[in-house]
Amino acid sequence: MSVVISDSVKYIGVDDTTIDLFESQYVVPEGVSYNSYVILDEKVAVMDTVDPRGMEQWEKNLLDTLNGRKVDYLVVQHLEPDHSGSIARLVELFPDVTLVGNAKTFAMLPQFFNIPLEGHTLTVKEGDTLSLGEHTLTFVMAPMVHWPEVMVTYESKEKILFSADGFGKFGALSKTEGEDDWACEARRYYFNIVGKYGAPVQTLLKKAAGLDIATICPLHGPVLKDNLGYYLDLYNTWSSYQPEDKGILVAYASIHGNTAKAAEKLAEMLREKGAEKVVVSDLAREDMAEVIEDAFRYDRMILAAASYDAGVFPCMQDFLHHLQSKAYQNRKVGIMENGSWAPTAARTMKSILETMKNIEIVEPVVTIRSVMKDSDLPEMEKLADAMTAK
Ligand SMILES: Cc1cc2nc3c(=O)[nH]c(=O)nc-3n(C[C@H](O)[C@H](O)[C@H](O)COP(=O)(O)O)c2cc1C
16 A cells, blocks of 8 residues: 655555454454654654554555665654554664654553663653754644543644544555545544543644644544645534534434334434434444444434343443443534333433433423334324424
């Protein structure tokens, strides 16, 4: 896979197309890339390493690119193992290398690796610069986007922002080349991995607004060159917890299929009443990360769930806990429950929703007893009216 950045800035990352689950929880049907870059100047800097799963290929890419030169600096922007996992190998290959990180990087790094640091580190803080010759790196701290030691790096000669996990995306580069829909997998990546940290992302975006950026080099997914305003605008929307599109996600949790039927019927009513977009998701079967993505994408959501052991069917509980931990907020939510003797799903869902910021629960809450009947339709119509009211 050849990624062209410039004559002196080279891509040495690797694709992982055989990983079963990224971070042991996200399905990645098209794999993932671990990006790493080299800047060739009077001094040579490597920008992050890769997951141990890709180390062998990365080492080959690195040595081919160096063509006999040695590495002077390794800039460590993020210590998560999918980026730091080959640091020890780099130090083995180039024992004189200087590791560049911030105070938090070097406090955390020894937890991961037993490598000699004394005399081999350069600790940088906000705004510090490092000259490589014609290229100058400026370090911008990005704490809690989404780990405390994260920093990004701006190279001023070529106007490149090395953005760490920011602007990252699922999908191996070899499998997604030429694809135009960046947002779909970038959104799933953002909300599931960084979503909780909207405020730190906003802080970083404000700093980025002061930089003249021509290219964004993230640690996963494609290098971004054209139309950068599009990506920056999406990140602004996502990190401020504003909906990206008008629409309604209907997420259901059904044991025997009756709640599912009612959810489909409710979706039909919403479409008839002119909802801009209605997406129906089965929480027991579909990729939870994708449903979380849709919950953040649209401005409204309906939860439909069977009661279960005096609570709610577990996949709904799991979904709501995910939304809670990703700081879901600023949305209208409708509720439909099902139960055969003492329905408890609505109460349980409400109790979790009430912990979230600025969630409006739309009335009426609909209760179905075992199987949806004609007598349930008027309440469902009322909920559909309220969800589509302008
Ligand atoms: C293990 C289990 C626990 C249940 N717990 C409750 C309950 O606490 N209260 C209730 O009213 N119904 C309870 N139910 C019944 C279902 O919520 C009810 O039959 C509902 O109609 C199922 O909808 P579904 O067809 O969408 O799965 C339980 C069902 C199962 C299998």
